[in-house]
Amino acid sequence: MTLGYRSILRLDDSENAVKVASEQFRSWLKSKHRDQRGYGTLDAYEWVGPGTHVMGPQAKLTVVEYSGEDASRRLLLRLEEENDSGTWRVSVTATSLPNGANAKQLIVVEVDTDAEIANGRPVSENTKPPTIIRSLLDVTKARDFHADIALTASPTVVDVDEVESLAVALLETRRTTSIVVAGCIPGAPLAPWSKIIGNLVWNSAGTTAAFVLTEAAQKQLNIRLTASHAVENGTVRTFLPGVEPADKADALRHRILYPGSLADSLTNEMRVRPSLVRVHAASARRQLLERPLPHEALRSARILEREELRAPGSSSTFLSSTPPAPSHTVQPKASEVQTAQQDQALDTSAVGRPTIQHPVFAEGNTVPIEVLDGLLQLFGTHAGSRELSLDNIQRFDKMLSKARSAIQTHSDRVDTLLDNINKVRDERDALKQEYENAEYELALEAEERRREAERRRHLERLAEFQSNELKSLQHFDTFEDPDDGLDESPKSVFDMLARIESEERVAKFIDFTGDLDQAMDLEIYDGFGRCAASFWEYVLIMRDYCLEKTERNFSGNLFGYLTSDQTLGRKCDPKRFSPTESASVKSNSKWRKERLLPVPDSVDSSNQVLMLAHFKTTLKDGVAPRMHIYDDIDGTGKIYIGYIGKHLSNTKTN
Structure with a gap:
């Protein structure tokens, strides 16, 4: 399970x-x-x-x-x-x-x-x-385990008076629940906007606290937060536990859903498409699952676990059982009473023979026949004789003592096993935390490398501009970088796909024709945006390749562009790009069919082509995300991205 x-x-x-x-x-x-x-x-x-x-x-x-x-x-x-x-x-x-x-x-x-x-x-x-x-x-008046923040089934509208309480909850270092904060839409009524947010967080019930800010509340909250952690107009930001506004790098952890991406996901009935609802809930749910339970909750879980395991073998089950109601009774004879009284005086203190306390029947007491029959049957089954004798009683008592001892031994073993299991669980939780910290550090390093590459490319373009000015003996004009802002990494796959469509400098050459839901599924595995940033880098590389083809007469293909030292523009390690698939994939009809991906009819009348070429990300967690493309720059003048998602079937995934 x-x-x-x-x-x-x-x-x-x-x-x-x-x-x-x-x-x-x-x-x-x-x-x-x-x-x-x-x-x-x-x-x-x-x-x-x-x-x-x-x-x-x-x-x-x-x-x-x-x-x-x-x-x-x-x-x-x-x-x-x-x-x-x-x-x-x-x-x-x-x-x-x-x-x-x-x-x-x-x-x-x-x-x-x-x-x-x-x-x-x-x-x-x-x-x-x-x-x-x-x-x-x-x-109930349910709240976060540590933070004084209400957990409700629908979003809460926050005005200026409630901002301080929200800010304190956001900055509570021990908070366990994620907080979703929706920025205002200036001039728009709050009711329909709150309804949309309620639909967005539907699958987050119990794992997040959702709030919608008024315009005044948003300004006030952003004063408490830094620019890197601010909530902008129309955005929806999920603040995971452990917000550190003074640390710009920490902003990577708190994902932003931008207005354009949210608007694209709305149906005609102003409902959020199910795929976005599912994906949006994932980060908050994942962090709760991966965090260890609070001490009180963990202690209760382990106490009840022990109780459940002990219940089937508990001796109290037998001792507390109630015999059936008597239908007949029998009066013991005087001789039986006398014999019982005499037996009571016998010395039974020998080693290994516990003292037996015999009942003394008072005058008028009766013993149900069913009880005597049941007792004799019990003796016959476990003591080897149906005789109601002192030896049989002592023999049966020894058997019960051994059974109790065995039960206690097994109970002790269960306790030991549970202790070992809980120790392993604690170690697993610690390893999960270490893994998350490592992922965070990798995301920071990748972001710094991208920013350094952006600065380097800017200087190269500036140097090229100045060199051309000197060659023509012209005065230096103000340098306007044609790629200004392009290298800013998207915060999510959804954001990346929206930018492909809205950024004219990219949309001129790149077109996404794939399944949006499959692409968005990657958000489940990528809590820090590394996957989106990597794919955006590949998009810009393909765009620069198209510029080389159209403006500088480069005659090679994409792989040739990546391996050439004579071409300008962005590049990645050629190992991150595969021009084709393995022979085993190409010869497998089922796997080939997975790679038959959609394109406009201007490319192929069947509206699909075989896309074997693909980019690989550095995300290695069993998902191995891929971006499959079709290079038609020499035909329609574009490159088509037919698939973004987890690794398609091959010998390793099957």
Whole structure:
């Protein structure tokens, strides 16, 4: 099972997390109950006490409870359902710590699954928030675990009076929840804009707090933030935990959705296209999944895990079992009473033989026949004899003692194994954090290299301009760099594609004809924009190649341009570009078909061509993003990008 969703809700101290969780979970189950028309997946929605409860032909509910001596209460409710896609589990863990020092009332909602996700998308992208999370947000005053920021099911409009509270929450270093802040659209009404933002963050319920700024609030908030972390008009910025306004490099972590990209994603009904909703939720959800649980939540999870494992083998299950109600009774004879009293006086203190306390039957007491029959049957099965004798009782008591000892031994082993598992989990979480830090450092290094290359190209163009002026013995005019602003890296793949279309200096030669959703899927894997920056660099390289072809009469192809020392313009390591595919790909009809990609009918009447040439990014996390192109500069005067996305099928991906 893979964890695909998590939400951490800190309730008000006056609320009871266990009570709220039970009520809302029961209401949620009731909403899934099969009605008279056959709609629904559950046949039952009530339960009594801990254990496993069958709720339907393909659904079961697990309930685990724990009460501490300090008046603390912990509860796990887990619904497991099977459908055509696989097994899905929704878990709600409630913690009530009335005497706790920090979070006294806490609810954690998680969804995990073994379902196979279509198109290779990660589980965290395709797992939508369970319906119960919206109910919990509606009926509670849920907040971030550390920051004093409300978690609601819909965006909150922020005016000047609320800016300070928002700024404090943004800058809270221990914050666990991402905050989505939408800038204002000057002159536009807030209601429809807030509705669009609500649609955008629909899949972020429980993992983000969303806010829409008024014009005055935006100005006030940007005063608290630096220019690198500012929220501009019409933009939507996701602030991950750990905002550092004084660090310009930190701005890379807090992604921006630009107005043009958002506008392009709107349908005629002013709804945000599902692919953007899915992708926009990914970064906030991913960071919550990758962060370790807060201490209180982690402790509850581990306590309840132990309780669940201990429950099936607990000796209390047998000891607390209630015998069936008697239908007949038998009066012991006087001789039996006398024998029992005599046996009670026997010396049974020998080593290994525990003392047996025999019942003394008072006059008028009766023993049900079923109890005697059951006891004799028990002796016959486990002691080897149906005789109700002292030896058999002692033999049976020894067997029970051994069973208790074995249970305790297994319980201790379970505890040891859980300790080891939790240790590995902690080490894994630490490695994840190290990996994220390394990715961040790589993103910073890549950005610095791009800026250095931009400065170098600017100086080269300036030198060329000055040299031409000297050759013609003219006075120096003001140098206007024709590539000014082009090297600024896009913040996302969506932003990059929008710039290809809107930037005339690029659109003249480059045209994206591929599937937008496939391209946007890369946002799931690239939290710092490295992928978008790399692909934009390749776009500019192809644009400069086209300039060489059209303005300087370069006669070679793109690979020849990259390997020539006689051509001007941007270049990358030729190893990052493959003019064709391997023989195994070209000979496989299925794999070739994947590379038949769309082009205008001016290129081919079938509206598709085989695009084997492709650029590779340096992102190596199992996705290996690719950009497939078709060079038609000698025909229609353009290069067509038919695919941006994860590596297409070949011998390594299959």
